[in-house]
Amino acid sequence: MSSSILATLSLLLSFLLVHHATGLEFNIARFDPAANDILYEGDAKPAVGAVDMTSQLYFCHVGRATYNEKVRLWDSGSGKLSDFTTHFQFTIDTNGQRHGQYAAGLAFFMAPVGFQVPVNSIGGFLGLFNTTNSDSSQNQIVHVEFDTFANPEWDPDYEHVGINKNSIASAVTTPWNVTYHSGDTIDAWIYYNASTMNLSVSWSFQTTPNPQENTSLWYQVDLRTVLPEWVVIGFSAASSYYMERHTLGSWDFKSSLAVEGPNRKNPKRVGLILGLTIPLSVMLASGAAIALAIIWRRRNRKSTEKLAETAILTSINDDLERGAGPRRFSYQDLASATNNFSDDRKLGEGGFGAVYRGYLLNLDMTVTVKRILRGSKQGKREFATEVKVISSLRHRNLVQLIGWCHDGHEFLLVYEYMPNGSLDAHLFGKKSPLNWSIRYRISIGLASAIFYLHEEWEQRVVHRDIKSCNVMLDSNFNVKLGDFGLARLMDHELGPQTTGLAGTLGYLAPEYVSTGRASKESDVYSFGVVALEIATGRRARDLKNTELEMSLVEWVWDLFGDRKLLEAVDIRLGSDFEETQVLGLMMVGLWCAHPDRSLRQSIRQAIQVLKFEADVPNLPTKMPAPVYRVHTPSVVSSGRSFVSSIIEDGR
Numbered sequence: 001m002s003s004s005i006l007a008t009l010s011l012l013l014s015f016l017l018v019h020h021a022t023g024l025e026f027n028i029a030r031f032d033p034a035a036n037d038i039l040y041e042g043d044a045k046p047a048v049g050a051v052d053m054t055s056q057l058y059f060c061h062v063g064r065a066t067y068n069e070k071v072r073l074w075d076s077g078s079g080k081l082s083d084f085t086t087h088f089q090f091t092i093d094t095n096g097q098r099h100g101q102y103a104a105g106l107a108f109f110m111a112p113v114g115f116q117v118p119v120n121s122i123g124g125f126l127g128l129f130n131t132t133n134s135d136s137s138q139n140q141i142v143h144v145e146f147d148t149f150a151n152p153e154w155d156p157d158y159e160h161v162g163i164n165k166n167s168i169a170s171a172v173t174t175p176w177n178v179t180y181h182s183g184d185t186i187d188a189w190i191y192y193n194a195s196t197m198n199l200s201v202s203w204s205f206q207t208t209p210n211p212q213e214n215t216s217l218w219y220q221v222d223l224r225t226v227l228p229e230w231v232v233i234g235f236s237a238a239s240s241y242y243m244e245r246h247t248l249g250s251w252d253f254k255s256s257l258a259v260e261g262p263n264r265k266n267p268k269r270v271g272l273i274l275g276l277t278i279p280l281s282v283m284l285a286s287g288a289a290i291a292l293a294i295i296w297r298r299r300n301r302k303s304t305e306k307l308a309e310t311a312i313l314t315s316i317n318d319d320l321e322r323g324a325g326p327r328r329f330s331y332q333d334l335a336s337a338t339n340n341f342s343d344d345r346k347l348g349e350g351g352f353g354a355v356y357r358g359y360l361l362n363l364d365m366t367v368t369v370k371r372i373l374r375g376s377k378q379g380k381r382e383f384a385t386e387v388k389v390i391s392s393l394r395h396r397n398l399v400q401l402i403g404w405c406h407d408g409h410e411f412l413l414v415y416e417y418m419p420n421g422s423l424d425a426h427l428f429g430k431k432s433p434l435n436w437s438i439r440y441r442i443s444i445g446l447a448s449a450i451f452y453l454h455e456e457w458e459q460r461v462v463h464r465d466i467k468s469c470n471v472m473l474d475s476n477f478n479v480k481l482g483d484f485g486l487a488r489l490m491d492h493e494l495g496p497q498t499t500g501l502a503g504t505l506g507y508l509a510p511e512y513v514s515t516g517r518a519s520k521e522s523d524v525y526s527f528g529v530v531a532l533e534i535a536t537g538r539r540a541r542d543l544k545n546t547e548l549e550m551s552l553v554e555w556v557w558d559l560f561g562d563r564k565l566l567e568a569v570d571i572r573l574g575s576d577f578e579e580t581q582v583l584g585l586m587m588v589g590l591w592c593a594h595p596d597r598s599l600r601q602s603i604r605q606a607i608q609v610l611k612f613e614a615d616v617p618n619l620p621t622k623m624p625a626p627v628y629r630v631h632t633p634s635v636v637s638s639g640r641s642f643v644s645s646i647i648e649d650g651r
Contacts, residue, residue, distance in 0.1 A: 023082060023255035024071050030250070039066045041117055042127065044237075053106060053237035053246035062117055062127035065248060066234030070113050072257055073231050074224045081194035081224055082257030086233070087187070089249035092148060094182040100625030102148060102178070102244040103514075106237040107164075108190060109143035112228050123240030123514045124151040129168045131516035139166035140227055143236075144190055144201050148178045148244060153515050163199060163219040165226055174214040184208045185249065194256075197222050241513040241626075329414060331407035334358065334369050341371060347421075357417065367402060368418065372411035393457060397449035399472055399482035418480060420473035423530075427468060427537055433570075436577035438477045439534045443585055444610050445479035446471055450527055451603045454520045462518050466526035467507045467540075468533050506540030506551070510626040511597050521597045527606070528592025532556050535586045537570030553593045554623055556586060561621035584609060584616050591617040595626040 030049040043054045044063030053063035074081045094102040104123045118130040133139060145162045154169040159178045162170025188203040200218035237246035337358030338345045345356045353373040359366050405412040425431045453461040470483040509525035529540045532552050540552045559568050569582055588609050594600045608614035
């Protein structure tokens with residue numbers, strides 16, 4: 001400990017005694033994978049002299065490239081503020097997608113040293129914010145964004161270039177036409193004048209000039225009031241439910257701040273240096289005392305956090321044991337039931353643990369045991385959520401929770417065993433394909449389970465992770481919706497709630513991806529995707545299938561627009577299906593997966609259509625762009641005749 005403190009003091013002393021320190025300057029014309037001047041995070045990676053910021057193959061990703069040396073923006077001793085200039089080249093390629101079908105943009109940012117990529121910062125958050133800190137007073141960040149998607153939660157109603165201070169909402173903006181400039185190389189310059197405190201940005205296009213667009217923007221800001229003395233600089237880009245390619249081609253930067261050494265004009269610095277000549281023994285003793293105090297506080301905090309966690313779990317245990325619901329098992333009981341969690345009993349494995357088949361001798365019952373991975377805090381939270389939520393639910397189409405176990409560091413859940421496994425194993429895996437009558441019964445059963453969660457129980461339950469692998473099948477192929485680890489309880493009168501993004505890509509509603517606000521409408525979207533999977537036998541996201549590079553919803557919607565909807569039916573069904581039912585299910589799937597949340601049907605309406613108690617919807621022939629504003633139109637019309645015309649055309 002003493003040697004490290006001595007080294008720190010020596011470094012500080014040498015820094016203060018140096019006569020002159022210049023600003024930072026670099027010029028990167030080509031990004032070399034072997035160089036260590038750039039730190040790559042997330043999806044960002046060097047490629048052929050440039051930086052690919054986000055993947056072209058996957059939804060909802062973030063890439064960040066930062067300079068691997070911190071920048072001194074201002075001097076706390078003198079109050080002096082630095083001028084700086086940066087120039088960079090980049091491209092944003094929308095891959096020919098229509099307006100509103102690509103997202104989300106690229107930004108140059110300045111932030112405190114150690115600034116991490118926030119959790120759930122995909123899409124419009126550009127890898128810089130999330131729902132928790134998007135407008136927090138604790139933020140310390142300035143960025144210039146080239147935004148390609150107008151998010152109504154915080155953006156103007158146009159694609160824009162913006163300058164932002166401590167917020168996802170831009171302080172000043174100007175429109176730009178991303179579609180027109182897609183794939184073109186953009187030269188951008190950002191200047192900061194310390195005297196006028198003017199931050200300005202300008203840009204030009206190499207091959208697509210547009211005289212009708214503004215190509216400059218400025219904002220007056222004292223960076224000393226926003227950012228710390230030392231900052232990191234770099235670029236962040238993100239995709240969302242929609243994708244685009246972000247490429248950084250070159251980057252140069254120059255700052256002007258020069259810190260003077262000790263002289264008569266700077267008595268504070270002279271005094272500080274003189275103070276450091278106090279005998280090192282005294283300073284080392286003080287440093288050691290401080291270090292010991294920090295260590296003690298950290299240990300005390302960890303101990304307090306552990307006690308708090310133990311208290312919460314004890315409270316959960318007590319609450320559950322007082323209830324008349326699931327019973328508590330010992331760890332020994334469940335280890336014995338699963339042959340000590342042997343691999344031959346393992347049914348599957350996920351991010352928070354594994355699932356096993358077990359047999360309880362005292363109950364003469366085959367069960368499914370979910371074992372939470374040790375050390376997974378998220379898994380423990382899901383354990384608590386799932387036990388609390390599902391233990392109170394009673395419905396024939398929900399998986400029954402039989403018991404639970406919290407024993408030491410072990411967290412386990414015990415469910416009724418589903419002999420026929422999960423729906424996805426039959427649709428896409430090696431298990432026998434399902435005939436049409438079973439598939440149609442599954443779709444109605446799944447809708448009934450969601451209706452119970454949304455409308456019939458005392459509180460609304462938003463599942464947040466409805467997907468085919470969470471749809472279980474009993475011995476008679478009756479559907480049972482499971483996995484409530486991400487579920488949230490909401491009052492019936494409340495609208496969408498900011499919960500942070502959770503769930504599985506391909507099943508997430510576009511407004512949920514963009515805002516992190518879960519709702520019953522986002523659950524309905526997920527149901528719509530599963531309904532299309534049931535009818536088509538295709539995955540929501542299948543990157544190996546070139547036909548589905550767009551997404552299952554878009555692929556089916558395009559066939560619907562061309563009056564070729566029957567071509568989407570799973571080929572394994574042959575001709576053994578009821579055309580009215582299969583077309584009705586796909587129409588319900590598209591209606592539920594409508595990009596505009598306000599135009600989606602409720603799950604009650606979906607059930608009515610599937611049971612032929614209401615007409616199928618009349619949908620536009622082209623898939624609309626996502627809209628997040630409130631609408632109240634009627635989308636149900638005489639759809640039976642339209643289905644008949646599709647059947648005739650399909651033949």
